[in-house]
Amino acid sequence: MTSAEGFQPVKSAGRTLEVLETLAASGGRRSLGDLARDLGIPKSSLHGILRTMMQRGWVEADDTGTRFGLGVRALQVGAAYLDTDDAVGLLAGVLDDLSGQFGETVHLGRLDGAHVVYTAKRESMHPLRLYSAIGRRLPAHATALGKVLLAERADETVETIIGTSPAPLTRHTITDLAALHADLAVSRDRGYAVDHEENTEGIVCFAVAVPLHTPAVDAISLSIPVARLDGHLEERVVAALRRAVDQVRAARGLLTVS
Incomplete structure (x- = not known):
């Protein structure tokens, strides 16, 4: 056509x-x-x-x-893309810091249409962990990474991106559009998103948008099994992710962004 x-x-x-x-x-x-x-x-x-x-x-x-x-x-070309991506290089230290603090799975992800793609990862130090791989694509509406990036956009734009009938990945995935908009509004107001077993049963994920572009196209997340998560740890994770955003703002002069 x-x-x-x-x-x-x-x-x-x-x-x-x-x-x-x-x-x-x-x-x-x-x-x-x-x-x-x-x-x-x-x-x-x-x-x-x-x-x-x-x-x-x-x-x-x-x-x-x-x-x-x-x-x-295909592997060689994918690796070349990551090697030349400014955001992946700039944020490597931030991901290392988060991994060192918590020993949990840390991801850098990028919005790609209705999906989010993992562009970098730090493995959990624990046997019980989230399985993932760099290059994996997941529906944006079912991940903290995707939701925090969707929250950077107007509701009308979100519907254009994901459609009006988002599909479930688990029994916890938000598939009602009104409920999803409400969840994104909460994420927008507090500055971070949470996926409560919406992508993977037994895993809670927290994410913040990376302030390198407007609206943001990259986000950082930290994934923790429900069995290890409590209120105190959640507070520490959110505080650390907010500090990570501050680190990025301080370092953004190293990149030429549009």
């Missing part, structure tokens, strides 16, 4: 990117038939795309040659 600016997308390039995005979201290898069905691409055309991508290292096949996943080239 031609865009409003009159640009005609290149069909082959679009299909190639759709294959990469689908494989990235799959979490495992996919068969040719599965990919053809999901993408609506004829098997003959898709086979040629996959073979070309395999030759360039973007896609790998299993030993049978029938199931396909991302190749090492």
